[in-house]
Amino acid sequence: MIWQQLLNGLFLGAVYALxxxxxxxxxxxxxxxxxxxxxxxxxxxxxxxxxxxxxIPLPLAFLLAAAMAGIIGILLDRVAxxxxxxxxxxxxxxxxxxxxVAIIIGAVLRGIYGVDEQHFANAGLEAAPAIRLGPVTFTxxxxxxxxxxxxxxxxxxxxxxxxxxxxxxxxxxxxRVAAALLGVHLERTIAATFYIASALGGAAGVLVGLExxxxxxxxxxxxxxxxxxxxxxxxxxxxxxxxxxxxxxxxVETLAIACGLSEWRDAITFGVxxxxxxxxxxxxxxxxxxxxA
Amino acid sequence: xSVLAEFYARHSQLIDQIGVNAILALSLSVSLQAGQLALAQxxxxxxxxYVSAILALNAHWPLVAAIIAAVLVSTLVAALLAYPIRRxxxxxxxIATIGFGEIVRVFANNLNVTGGAExxxxxxSDATTAVIYGSLALVALxxxxxxxxxxxxxxxxxxxxxxAARGVGIDVGAIRTISLALGGAxxxxxxxxxxxxxxxxxxxxxxxxxxxxxxxxxxIGGVTSPLGAVLGAxxxxxxxxxxxxxxxxxxxxxxxxxxxxxxFAPGGLASLWRARRQRAARVRS
Numbered sequence: 001m002i003w004q005q006l007l008n009g010l011f012l013g014a015v016y017a018l019x020x021x022x023x024x025x026x027x028x029x030x031x032x033x034x035x036x037x038x039x040x041x042x043x044x045x046x047x048x049x050x051x052x053x054x055x056i057p058l059p060l061a062f063l064l065a066a067a068m069a070g071i072i073g074i075l076l077d078r079v080a081x082x083x084x085x086x087x088x089x090x091x092x093x094x095x096x097x098x099x100x101v102a103i104i105i106g107a108v109l110r111g112i113y114g115v116d117e118q119h120f121a122n123a124g125l126e127a128a129p130a131i132r133l134g135p136v137t138f139t140x141x142x143x144x145x146x147x148x149x150x151x152x153x154x155x156x157x158x159x160x161x162x163x164x165x166x167x168x169x170x171x172x173x174x175x176r177v178a179a180a181l182l183g184v185h186l187e188r189t190i191a192a193t194f195y196i197a198s199a200l201g202g203a204a205g206v207l208v209g210l211e212x213x214x215x216x217x218x219x220x221x222x223x224x225x226x227x228x229x230x231x232x233x234x235x236x237x238x239x240x241x242x243x244x245x246x247x248x249x250x251x252v253e254t255l256a257i258a259c260g261l262s263e264w265r266d267a268i269t270f271g272v273x274x275x276x277x278x279x280x281x282x283x284x285x286x287x288x289x290x291x292x293a
Numbered sequence: 294x295s296v297l298a299e300f301y302a303r304h305s306q307l308i309d310q311i312g313v314n315a316i317l318a319l320s321l322s323v324s325l326q327a328g329q330l331a332l333a334q335x336x337x338x339x340x341x342x343y344v345s346a347i348l349a350l351n352a353h354w355p356l357v358a359a360i361i362a363a364v365l366v367s368t369l370v371a372a373l374l375a376y377p378i379r380r381x382x383x384x385x386x387x388i389a390t391i392g393f394g395e396i397v398r399v400f401a402n403n404l405n406v407t408g409g410a411e412x413x414x415x416x417x418s419d420a421t422t423a424v425i426y427g428s429l430a431l432v433a434l435x436x437x438x439x440x441x442x443x444x445x446x447x448x449x450x451x452x453x454x455x456x457a458a459r460g461v462g463i464d465v466g467a468i469r470t471i472s473l474a475l476g477g478a479x480x481x482x483x484x485x486x487x488x489x490x491x492x493x494x495x496x497x498x499x500x501x502x503x504x505x506x507x508x509x510x511x512x513i514g515g516v517t518s519p520l521g522a523v524l525g526a527x528x529x530x531x532x533x534x535x536x537x538x539x540x541x542x543x544x545x546x547x548x549x550x551x552x553x554x555x556x557f558a559p560g561g562l563a564s565l566w567r568a569r570r571q572r573a574a575r576v577r578s
Contacts, residue, residue: 033384035505083556091383092330093555096512099505100551107544225395225501228388236384267399270392277389278377 003135005258006251011142013250014149015211019204019223020230020242021153022197028237029173029193032091035098036076037201037227038220039105044069044202045209045219046109046118053121062148062206069202070195076101077194082187110217118215145207152203153243156196160239169193173237226266229273235283244285305422309490311530312425313483318510318522319432320479325516327472328452330387333374334507336394337477338484339499341367343407345485346416346494356419356489363485364478371477375470394504401496412495413488420489428486429523432479436519448472513554515561524562 019041026034048065052058080097130139160166168189171179180186208223209215230249234241249269256265276283301308317338324331345363348354354362378389401407408414439445450458451468458465488494514525532550536543558565 027384031384033387080552080555087559089559092325092512092516093559095387096509097552097555099509100548100555103548103551104545107542107548110544111541221501225391228391232388263403264399267396270395270399274377274389274392274396277381277385277392281381281385 002258004137005254007136007138009251009254010247011138011146011211011250012254013247014146015204015207015246016223016226016230016250017243017246018149018152018207019201020227020234020246021156021239022199022201022204023227024231024234024237024239024242025169025193025197025200027231028239029169029190030081030085032081032094033098034076034197035095035224036080036102036105037198038224039102040069040072040076040198041201041205041208041223042215042217042220043072043105043109043205045205045215046113047202048206048209049118049120049215058120058210062203062210065206066199066203069205070199072105072202073194073198074191076198077191082190085190106217113217115217119213120210120215141210145211148203149207152200156200157239159196165189165192226269229269232273232276233284235285238283238285241283241285245283248284301422307530307534309420309422309425311527312422312429313487313490314507314510314526314530315523316425316429316432316483316486317480317507318514318526319429319436319519320476320483321507321511322516322519322522323436323476323479324472325511326452327448327469328455329469329472330383331378331390331473331476332387332504332508333371333390333393334476334480335499335501335504336390336397337367337371337480338487338503339397339401339494339496340370341481341484342488342494342499343401343413346413346488347406349417349489350413350415356417356424360482360485360489364481367481367484368474368478371480372470372474374477375473379466379469391501391504394499394501398496398500401499407496410496412493412498414493416488416492416494418490418492420486425486425490428482432482433519433523440519444468444471509551513551513561515563517560518563521561521563528562 019037023034023037026032026037044065047068048058048061051061051064056064076098080101081094084094084097130137131143160169168179168184169192171182171184172186172189172193176186179189204223205220208219226249230245231237231242232245233248234243234245249272252268252272253265256262256268261268317334320337321332321334341363344366345359348359348362349356374390374393378386381389401412402410447458447463447468450461450463451465455465458468484499487498510525510529511522512525513529514523515521532547533543536546539546554562560567
């Protein structure tokens with residue numbers, strides 16, 4: 001029983017982590033909280049749903065939807081953040097403009113898909129065979145979701161450590177002005193950051209949609225605030241911290257359910273977040289920010 | 294006169310809403326003016342809404358007594374919250390207070406006395422338009438008088454440069470606590486009036502979506518003056534009604550207007566008006 005709960009926590013945690021990695025990446029590079037991240041997460045889930053409904057195989061639909069989410073991310077930056085960056089608008093104003101973009105994305109999705117819950121057509125998700133492994137049971141869908149999330153996060157961390165783009169992103173995160181003086185193309189790097197962050201957030205959206213075989217307009221609202229708890233726990237701006245934070249919150253939530261506290265689950269999550277902020281604002285793991293990715 | 298009466302009969306609900314929203318926007322503007330991005334206003338509002346509704350429903354307290362008790366409770370909660378978050382700034386403060394709001398919402402969802410997820414209904418709707426606008430006038434007048442005191446000067450110094458403020462002997466912690474408590478009091482007033490003018494309340498009325506809404510009113514109106522907050526709340530409460538004819542495109546338009554104001558009027562709508570007056574003054578002189 002406890003092993004099954006821990007495994008559920010692992011699956012949940014992988015998706016939280018994937019969502020939070022994009023959240024924290026934007027914060028680490030630009031010091032802004034992007035409140036449209038959850039809207040992009042939702043948009044990608046709907047896009048994958050439409051693609052699958054048109055007969056495109058699920059794995060391809062997943063990748064296309066994530067790529068599209070990345071493009072929305074670049075547009076988001078051009079519309080809502082780039083103009084503010086040019087006039088050094090601080091932290092409050094970008095928060096509001098990202099809310100504006102989230103409202104627009106939500107309204108467009110509602111216009112296209114209506115307010116009802118949608119399901120992936122003919123994906124055979126219910127018929128997915130269950131796998132038994134000692135004391136635990138899981139489906140191939142759950143396993144695929146878990147593996148995809150892990151692969152994406154490994155690729156991201158390799159990319160940040162070992163490629164030229166990764167070095168530029170880390171340089172901009174460390175010191176924007178110095179990076180620009182040393183020849184890093186600022187706007188291009190920021191656009192790439194938004195592409196990566198939003199594509200990962202979109203991927204998380206498709207995976208959540210597949211996990212429950214349910215896509216709704218408000219599927220992003222619970223994860224939007226839980227994502228905050230995750231990145232606070234791991235230290236704002238830290239990629240590895242966000243991954244660890246995702247798994248910790250996933251485990252805490254499933255354990256809360258196991259202890260019969262499911263209604264109080266969110267209070268526990270946000271209580272932990274509040275305590276971390278008050279007692280240790282750099283997160284559980286100290287100052288390992290994006291700069292040392 | 295009958296035209297006015299007819300207009301009021303048709304729109305009285307919206308008119309009441311505008312008044313309550315303006316009070317809520319004012320409550321946030323108080324902490325924003327002290328440079329604190331504390332986003333717990335929806336939680337303070339919710340706490341007061343529940344307290345006043347419970348007192349009215351279970352103990353049959355009269356309106357004024359219920360409101361006063363609710364405001365005292367939300368003020369106390371805000372003052373107590375100020376202590377643990379005293380060292381947090383900027384985004385970190387915002388996230389901590391958002392977390393506090395979520396915790397309050399979970400409690401409202403699970404306690405018996407708050408009626409769980411269904412909330413409370415049959416709350417006496419005795420907060421009339423006169424009561425709401427009387428309260429708004431009281432708050433606005435109070436803030437206006439406050440803005441001419443030394444306290445307001447200290448608040449703006451804390452906002453602009455905390456270290457300088459410390460340097461000249463201002464107790465920054467006290468200023469922050471008082472601003473948060475004052476914001477909590479005003480949000481509580483708004484919440485109690487909300488409960489007593491909307492018949493029923495549920496925990497989701499006081500969630501993050503509400504907080505975002507209040508924040509948007511403030512920033513669109515302009516965060517540097519109470520006038521901006523009232524203006525933002527009024528305009529954005531009326532806007533959805535005015536653009537009702539756009540039907541499906543209504544929310545898109547809402548978002549676009551929000552973005553346009555942020556991008557083209559950095560200081561909010563109130564600043565546009567001020568800039569025009571300043572230009573006019575320059576031309577005259």
